[in-house]
Amino acid sequence: MKLADLKKGQTAEIISFERDDLKLRFYEMGCLPGEKVTLELVAPLGDPLAINISGYLLSLRKQDAKHIKVKLD
């Protein structure tokens, strides 16, 4: 399952990243494998998304969220 497929309010654990060129950025923002993320907000037009990661809100575009593999809790 991908982060982009989560429904609003669902929490999942990050498994891995499929795009190498974005991996470093994800890591730096605190999105590491093993971290729990909650999909907190979805923009009115379905994109971008906002996730709660270790207590702060991070917004990312769907196209980028499609490359994050997650496992539902």
Add this chain to the structure above:
Amino acid sequence: MVGNPNCGKSTIFNILTGLQQKTSNVPGTTIEIRNSKVSDKLGHTIRLYDLPGIYSINPASKDELIACEPLLDPEHPQHPDHIIVVVDASNLKRNLLLFTQLADLGLPISLVLNMSDIAAHKGITTDIGRLERELGVKVIETSARKAINIDQLRVLAFEEGFKSHFHCYDPPDLKEFFKQSGIDLTKYNNYQALQIVYKDTDIVGAKAHQKIFEEQRAAEVMLRYKAIDGLLLKSSTKANTRKRLSLKIDKLATHPVLGYMIFLFILFVVFQSVFRLAEYPMGLIEEAFGMAGSFISDVLPDGIFKSLMVNGILAGMSGVIIFIPQIVILFAFLAILEDSGYMSRVSFILDKIMRKFGMNGRSVLPLISGAACAIPAIMSTRTIENKKDRLITIMVTPFISCSARLPVYILLISIIPIHTKIFGVFNHQGFLLMAMYLLGVFTSLIAGIVLSRFIKSSDYTGFFMEMPDYQMPRLRNIAITCFNKAKSFVWQAGKIIFLVCIALWFLTSFGPTNKINQLEKEVALKIETKQLNVEEAQLYLSSQKQQYSYAGYFGKAIEPLIKPLGFDWRIGISLITSFIAREVFVGSMATIYGVGEEDFVNIRKKMQAEINPVTLKPMFSIPVCVSLMVFYALAMQCVSTIAVVYKETKSWKYPILQFVLMSVTAWLGSWGTFNFLSYWF
């Protein structure tokens, strides 16, 4: 001072330095580093630098790469003696990543846990003593917003700092390896040496190398987070919730219907304020310069010097100062929106729409502010982090009809010979005015699509944006932002505007021949012989002067170029003088037709009575009027905008490109309009 975006670093900097800060541009980039002298009671003085917010020393863009330079390069003139890392105490984990990297660079370092009030509110407690022991550096807790522990922070800035013994990453020893290639890295520590190797690969390295290093950097970040997790387990409690009030506001602010309504309402307030509130101070400025002008006119004897003072220097100064009210008002609102955290929500709800036009959510506010004035609008694009999106926003904003175009539209709409109602009911005036504004909006969006094909961004690193918790904006912060924006406008763009105004004064006051001198003598004779009264003579003289000045000759010279658009040399002169500001068109037309500048009714009458010598029909026919309006809507006829684009992009390439693109668009638009309408009318 170094720290993540949104950690309150700028607020701290503002508190410590006040109004004496300077902004210096990092050469070759649009990044501004603020700095200021700070003195303590004992008379010691230091220079404090406020680096732009970064999440890590791994650069996300070329600009960031250069901004990190003072930290990474020990030979750099601005290499710090002491790094103060400011972190958001309510989000320690992510904020500490940067700290661990800087600690490994081996520089004296101190840690400031800012926003401690918010952390406490969330139930996060941190054991400062434990943190100090673990890191081996001085740690203090502050809240810049609540002004807690600011004195302690001021003292800290004058201390020397300690090198941290907290190491979570063991960099490879590259010194031996590079020694064989003749590169001497011995004066650096291992982590510094690694950064130098990374940096050189970022610039010139092969793709394959970049990929390996990217992996290495990612692995490094992972190790660091592991160490930070361990550190925080010993010294801090965790809270994974956001402020409850923020959750509630976000429900409204990102609601599919209410979200946009709230945004539209805020937009309405901002736009009205920039448009209407600025009118009063702008009126005062104009009046003051008018008074100064007439005072100088009375005091000085007639001649070149007086003309230079009044029409050159004073006009140039007022041309700069007149923008300050709009800049200050717009930036006051922007600072409130940014400071409160709402700006990132605007970006969030509009990102998808604006992406289609090659921009992002943050482009909306600058674009709409462009309807008041492109100058503050372009300056406000600094909130757009993505370089490509920001550049496109800067390029297309001047297409939006600004308030200076309004007098031009009004004059032309009032003389346009339409006597029937559109669709039988609508007044043509309102319809045409709206059409002009829509033309601007559509052109800017289409230009966005076109430009996004051509402006390539080499470094797409994803679009991540932190959405900070909502906070009450601080008045002091807003005031300092407005002051600094106005100051940087006057010193950077103002200089160019001033010089061009003086050049234009020269072009309109002097001519290549003696004709102007002759005319003056002729007119003097006519007054003596009572053929003309003084007032008539003045108007006649200025009309003739404009024709025989350099600008007049230039207007005639460009006539072949603008003839296909339905314009004659008279309009040509006005197009040139409009460069000072578009509304000058009205005054310029008045001068050419020999009527007083305030005499709106007579300008209209004279323009309406003007007959085209070839067609023997009215010169200002429907096609000519509309074509001229389209030209004003689309052309880059504003020195101040050009100056501000230069200031914001730090290169002449973009303003020149913009000027050429907009001129071509305007010419084609006018040509199409003129020919299409000529066929029908």
